[in-house]
Amino acid sequence: MKRRKLLAACLLSSLAAVTSSCSVSPATPPVTHYDSMVIEPIQTSLRPGSSPAMAEHLAADYQSALRTAFYKRYRLTGTPGPSTLHLRARLDDGSGSPPRTFARPKRSMQGTLGADAAHVAALRLEAEIVAPNGKVMARSHGHHLGSSGQIRATSHWMIPRSLAETDAQYLAEKLSH
Numbered sequence: 500m501k502r503r504k505l506l507a508a509c510l511l512s513s514l515a516a517v518t519s520s521c522s523v524s525p526a527t528p529p530v531t532h533y534d535s536m537v538i539e540p541i542q543t544s545l546r547p548g549s550s551p552a553m554a555e556h557l558a559a560d561y562q563s564a565l566r567t568a569f570y571k572r573y574r575l576t577g578t579p580g581p582s583t584l585h586l587r588a589r590l591d592d593g594s595g596s597p598p599r600t601f602a603r604p605k606r607s608m609q610g611t612l613g614a615d616a617a618h619v620a621a622l623r624l625e626a627e628i629v630a631p632n633g634k635v636m637a638r639s640h641g642h643h644l645g646s647s648g649q650i651r652a653t654s655h656w657m658i659p660r661s662l663a664e665t666d667a668q669y670l671a672e673k674l675s676h
Contacts, residue, residue: 530636530674535583536573536628538565540602542587545618546594552607553615557590559604560660561624561667568667572675581631588626592618608656616652619659620645624666628674637674642666 541558565588566575576583589598612619624642627635642662644650649658 528630533582533584533630534574535576535580536569536586537576537579537583538562538569538586539588540600541604542589542598542600544589544591544594544596544598545622546592546596549592549618550615551599553618554590554599555601555604556606556608556656557619557622557659557663558601559606561588561590561663562604564660564663564667565626565670567664568671572671579631583631584636585629585631586626587629588624591623591625592621593623610656611652612650612654612656612658613652616650616654620650622659624663626666626670628670637670639666639670639673642669 541562543554543558545554565586569575569586573584579585608615622644623640624644625640627638627640630636642665644659644662647658647662649662
């Protein structure tokens with residue numbers, strides 16, 4: 500009898516140890532459950548020699564496009580909560596450079612792209628929307644700015660802005676499906 504009790508106690512303690520080390524993520528509610536969104540600062544990862552003003556300008560364009568795409572559907576906030584989605588976005592030229600973040604990016608570039616055209620053409624826009632439990636709800640990755648064929652030294656700064664707006668709209672539509 501003692502042996503049975505001892506065996507049962509061992510099994511229960513083993514079971515308790517196994518279940519305490521396993522984490523089961525709760526089911527992710529449908530998109531309609533969420534009423535707010537935190538748009539995190541845009542990260543830029545550009546090769547050395549890229550203009551910091553250019554990076555900041557492009558981050559401002561992308562952030563503005565994302566805000567415009569989501570402000571009608573979600574309350575944009577800086578405070579996360581259980582019904583808040585997180586939007587993480589990045590501009591990356593594939594160089595592996597360390598990311599730089601602009602808290603409040605500003606647009607400062609005017610006229611044509613000029614010498615910055617090659618850097619702009621190499622950029623990819625990447626974004627993901629994440630639920631509070633960590634599940635990725637929607638992702639837009641690899642929209643390459645140069646793939647449009649519109650990025651040249653004589654192109655106006657409005658071209659990259661337009662491409663950022665298109666990517667943001669794509670992400671918003673992807674989330675709603």
